[in-house]
Amino acid sequence: MYDLIIIGGGPAGMTAGIYASRLGLKTLLITKSFGGQIAKKAVAIDNYPGFESISGIELVQKMEKHLKAQKIDIKLGHVLNIKKKASNFLVFTKGKKEYQAKSVILASGADPRPLEVPGEKEFIGKGVSYCSVCDGPMFRNKVVAVIGGGNAGFETAIFLTKLAKKIYILEYADKIKADAINQELVANSGKAEIITKAALKEIKGKKFVESIVYEDKNKKEKILKVQGVFVEVGYEPATSYAKGLVNFNKRDEIKVEFETCQTKTPGLFAAGDLNVGAVKQIVTAAGEGAKAALAAYDYINKS
Amino acid sequence: MKVKVFSTSSCPYCVTLKEFLKEHNIEFEDIDVSQNKAALDEMVEKSGQMGVPVIEIDGKIVIGFDKEKISQLLNLKE
Numbered sequence: 001m002y003d004l005i006i007i008g009g010g011p012a013g014m015t016a017g018i019y020a021s022r023l024g025l026k027t028l029l030i031t032k033s034f035g036g037q038i039a040k041k042a043v044a045i046d047n048y049p050g051f052e053s054i055s056g057i058e059l060v061q062k063m064e065k066h067l068k069a070q071k072i073d074i075k076l077g078h079v080l081n082i083k084k085k086a087s088n089f090l091v092f093t094k095g096k097k098e099y100q101a102k103s104v105i106l107a108s109g110a111d112p113r114p115l116e117v118p119g120e121k122e123f124i125g126k127g128v129s130y131c132s133v134c135d136g137p138m139f140r141n142k143v144v145a146v147i148g149g150g151n152a153g154f155e156t157a158i159f160l161t162k163l164a165k166k167i168y169i170l171e172y173a174d175k176i177k178a179d180a181i182n183q184e185l186v187a188n189s190g191k192a193e194i195i196t197k198a199a200l201k202e203i204k205g206k207k208f209v210e211s212i213v214y215e216d217k218n219k220k221e222k223i224l225k226v227q228g229v230f231v232e233v234g235y236e237p238a239t240s241y242a243k244g245l246v247n248f249n250k251r252d253e254i255k256v257e258f259e260t261c262q263t264k265t266p267g268l269f270a271a272g273d274l275n276v277g278a279v280k281q282i283v284t285a286a287g288e289g290a291k292a293a294l295a296a297y298d299y300i301n302k303s
Numbered sequence: 304m305k306v307k308v309f310s311t312s313s314c315p316y317c318v319t320l321k322e323f324l325k326e327h328n329i330e331f332e333d334i335d336v337s338q339n340k341a342a343l344d345e346m347v348e349k350s351g352q353m354g355v356p357v358i359e360i361d362g363k364i365v366i367g368f369d370k371e372k373i374s375q376l377l378n379l380k381e
Binding site: 032 | 311313317336343355
């Protein structure tokens, strides 16, 4: 029996782990991998205090090292379900493992939002990618499309300008939402073509992606020959396994008390990008991780 | 047992996979496909994938960091 189980190994989960173990809680952290979205960041991080500019993977490694220096159990795994049993929690993972704890912090962040167009699922790993830093190097000298004209899309395009021959950026709206600096970097590369009011209809190919079909501003179908499609249309909270124990807003983000990050279930806390909140930042996720761990400590001592 | 990991240096699941193998004292050949075109072609040919990580265990291909499948092929017990 653990005092606390933390689900997720991004900045929220890792911070919670550092705090909880330093408070002397018997803690287990379960995660699919470390770093969450930071690990996949295509450009350097320039807004985390103490680090003027640091790559995502480097910041993750520093956090991971800090976490692993504590007295804490860590398991790589995929949580499928959580149940309340009397005053304790049961956490079930893939591979039929079961863990028990007095309290739980949900910190599993968010997953890339899919496009939901024909061909997307079939070509995952065959040209369709949700992680440009992972798969980008495989598209050297190829023609690719980035779907999504926000900052994430533009940062992906910036990363890809060093590799790909040509990059199309498709944005559904009539205006580009990315910051001016990102737009400038993309424009300066001379490799990108931006298409607004473009609604993606289908991803086509045989063994691998060969083209995409979109509807242009005049409602005409157009085809682009591309070998890669990088999806950057936002994220959706990874919260389905907590159904029943928490309240969601309409975006499936978890509602928590401001002071404690506690959900509607006593002893169940949530921290980071899976929570309700307009900003999704590394520093705010870490902050909520600390808050949740301290509140869990109080909860355990009072119960 | 022969183990090959096809990865890129910047991919988080590749890092997790390699750490997992090291923790279990599994020796493996670490291939960075972003620096090695021939290895990239080999990976795409064997796996039908343009995504990393791909792991080859005695000729058997596993796509992604599928811990259960990899543990099974390596006879690992937790």
